[in-house]
Amino acid sequence: MSEIYDLAILGAGPAGISAAIYAARAKLHTIWLEKKFVPGGQINDTYEVDNYPGMPGITGMDLGEAMGAHAQKLGIASQRENVLSIEDAGSEKIIRTKKHEYRARTLILAFGAAHRHLGIPGEEELSGMGVSYCATCDGAFFKDRVTVVVGGGNVAAEDAIFLARVCKKVYVVHRRDEMRADKVLQERLFACGNVEMVWDSVPLEIQGQDQVTGLKIRNVKTDEEQVIHTDGVFIAVGIIPNTQLFKEIVKLDQSGYIVAGEEGITSTPGIFAAGDIRTKALRQVVTAVSDGANAVSSVQKYLLTQEK
Secondary structure, X not given: OOOEEEEEEEXXXXXXXXHHHHHHHOOOOEEEEEOXXXXXXXXXXXXXXXXXXXXXXXXXXXXXXXXHHHHHHOOOOOEEOOEEEEEEEOOEEEEEEOOOEEEEEEEEEOOOEEEOOOOOOOOOOOEOOOEEOOHHHHHHHHOOOEEEEEOOOHHHHXXXXXXXXXXXXXXXXXXXXXXXXXXXXXXXXXXXXXXXXXXXXXXXXXXXXXXXXXXXXXXXXXXXXEEEEOOEEEEOOXXXXXXXXXXXXXXXXXXXXXXXXOOOEOOOOOEEEOHHHEOOOOOOHHHHHHHHHHHHHHHHHHHHHHOO
């Protein structure tokens, strides 16, 4: 019979790392799986994290590395495996990867979320050829060139600020006449002399053959169309939860997020959710690490009720 773990943690973003740290301290027999090479999740795509208490101005990559090192110091590290399926077998949860099958009494889902796509012509065809969803990953390739950021939230503002440091010109295309980003980010953005806001506009088509050459947009108030000549289009229009594997075993809301409160308790006994993957008002690093801790606390309480 295969080994049965107390807990399986899926995902190594801030929520998963926090869960691993708390699980290690609780001496739970834990298996921790992550498909990427390095821990950190989405924060690895963030140039600067300026709102995590005690670490102002730290880069996302450095924060993810520090969190992962903390877990390793406690004797737990994620195994790089891509989860293919999950089965709820009552008292056991079965996790299948390409090479292995794992069994655990409880499960913490911390797969996070992925970048939302625009769904316009040219986006998929030119992905990696000027179309990007990560300014900190790809921005250096556009030094002294012209770029466009699509979006109006915190990520869009952060991306535009980062790109303004290396690019000759940065356009920010937003469908409304004001941004949703935090005021402090807006102030920094509007202070960049090489950033131009393009309000009330939506993208229609990303143009180019083997490389991006332009972004066709439409003004939602006048219906006027124009092409912004650009070398790169950075898309920052939100995220979608990575819940495809779980839609049959836990309840999801209309947007695809796992229905779970601060304690991480889902509709299925023994399965818990943490981080961007669950229903919540604020998706930040600080709330993700809180989720990880709360989920492990809920796991411990659940395991106590299962003891005979």
